[in-house]
Amino acid sequence: MTAKAHDLKNKGIDVITLSAGEPDFNIPDYIKDAAIDAINNNFHKYSPVDGFVELKKAICTKFKRDNNLEYEIDQIVVSTGAKQSIVNAIMSLVNPGDEVIIPTPYWVSYSAMVTLAEGISVFVNPKDSSHKISADQLESAITNKTKMLMLNSPNNPSGSVFSNDEYLEFSKVLEKYPDIIVISDEIYEHINYDFKTPSFASIPGMFDRTITVNGVSKAFAMTGWRIGYLAASKKIAKACNKMQGQITSGANCIAQQAAIKALMEPPSKVQYMVEEFQIRRNLIIKLLNQIEGFRIDKPPSGAFYVFPDISSFFGKEIKGKKINNSSDFAMLLLEVAHVATVPGDAFGSPNCLRISYAASREDIESAINRIKSLLS
Template sequence: MSLTKDLTLLSDRINALSESQTLAMSKKSRELAAKGHQVINLSIGEPDFQTPQHIKDAAKKAIDEGFSFYTPVSGILELRQAIADKLRKENNIDWKADNIVVSTGAKQSLANALMCLVNPGDEVIIFSPYWVSYSEMVKLAEGETVLLEGPFENDFKVTADQLEKAITPRTKVVMYSSPSNPTGSVFTEKELREIAEVLAKHENIFVIADEIYEYINYEPNYFSLGSIPSIKERVITINGMSKGFAMTGWRVGYMAAAKWIADACDKLQGQITSGTCSISQKAAVAAVKGDMKPTQDMAKAYLRRRDLVLGLLKEIPGIRTFTPKGAFYVFPEVNDYFGKTDGETTIHTADDLCMYILNKVYVSLVTGEAFGAPNCIRISYAASDENLTEALRRMKDALAQLH
């Protein structure tokens, strides 16, 4: 059977789907590393810290106590109550345990919400630059993505005025992350209240607020859109354990929403995965209820690394950036290098630049095109100070050869 024929036998929805470019770059990095090259991977959004010990201990205890059976689809009550308490205390979002659905990672929580709200042809406004999977999830839900681009001068943040102009009778969902992947930008309380004023006028529009990087935030007084009473019933708050607690492989995410939305997501999840790993859920209880010092220490380390990377980037001509307020990414504009060559390779796009840097000096980055910003690249600083310093030195050397 030919490759072409094989693809025609696949469903239209999977053929329409794009491969994650962040995972694709990681795959290419591994291939080069397997050939013996010393690759520094700054392409993947994963903490480089170990899961805190008290969380691992809780998982071991759950194993020893035989907590290995199916759990309720939405998660064990102990965890959902702990999440509800956290949201009330830290985010001023007053939901009960029945409003919480725990899933196998925040990615599943996002997909659940979209699949339960979006009909074919519904428009989903995504604040851009955006996390790569948002638009692909909208495709799976048979909706239509409307990208709303935040200006560089506003740290890539979309304004309330922009949102108001983008809304149409077909708009069903607005979707964003704060702190943002890929930009590291954080919406202020003032900015989110202005956005809420726009949304309050449109009672059939819902918001998916992705707060997965909440704890990697360098500004005081983090603010959640879901705490605003006028739109509370229409905000689906997404969060999880992976970033703030260095628990990427444990696969625990959650959503908080009006009960009828939570019930719909429970219904969907019950037909796809049911409840997530029982042991991971017990570990998540310890994360949400336990000592926050390890999380705070990680955030301090990320802040130091951010400043290290920003300082090193200033030494490279032709790169324009701003100071991100959260997450662990720097998202500089690099279009000054478009059209330049080292005599062998000519750079036309950010994709070309990332591949040039990977093949020339073995540093793995991600093109901004994957995030809706084709003039940018994403640099993850979830890496050691030594690797960051060496990676930026290599990048500087490689870029200096372009004329």
């Protein structure tokens, strides 16, 4: 779908992109200034595999300030993006035949990473439109081969957010299975609207078994700077450090210096982005609710995506194109309305469509109007 959108743009067609997984804001000036200072101060040597000590200290400060979690610097590994942090952990811990529980919808790379480690992805589908599994469903998925549970809140692609009470219910299940490790992907942590999702490691009894993954891409609009990090037990952090040392070594030295500044400033300095995302969320939901066939039972509580059920269009013919699934529907929107989205089957939810509102209000209005015109 992405390649097709690029191809149309290269032909001069005005494609509105609502498929982006990154903020459309510029990086705050105080972060840019830190990077410029790093260049002028000649930060150009190889960095330590697990990150500069100053950045690891900043990460520890962030965890204490924002999540009430206390880590030592040898529990932190800085990587080239949160994606690398996750794959480091999976490759270090998952053995052939091990099962990894992945609630759906899920970020597309999780299952591929498990496959790379020769593990087995066990998908658990929510029973309702909340896009969240229950504790009972979690327990039903556990077997004697279960090695790991993947959590992602706020969630990509649905924007759903687990509450403290829901995490407590998960913890009660996991207490019965002490060998299961949890990866908590919290990259959208600061982009929430209704309530702040807790860090899973802060739930009583879950600290030692949780690998917390975060980064600077989403909250600070630093996607291209590729700085992510994980916090885990010293043993796991050491294993991830070894894994990374044989693949990429240390992350970019300039970006690390910029990340120190980003993390040491209070999250309130980037709250303006969250406030704008919330305005856009409300706008896109209002517009989509005016189109018959798009079902959004509850507004997303975090991230910058809506994930409507569009299965009512399946089996129909629209503008001479038969719609059998979400991929067909997304292709129709791209080829005819020139609006780029992402089909839900990529995320394990084939009845849905991911629409990003990391775009200007003008683009959102124009895109949804195009879709409405197409389907009317």
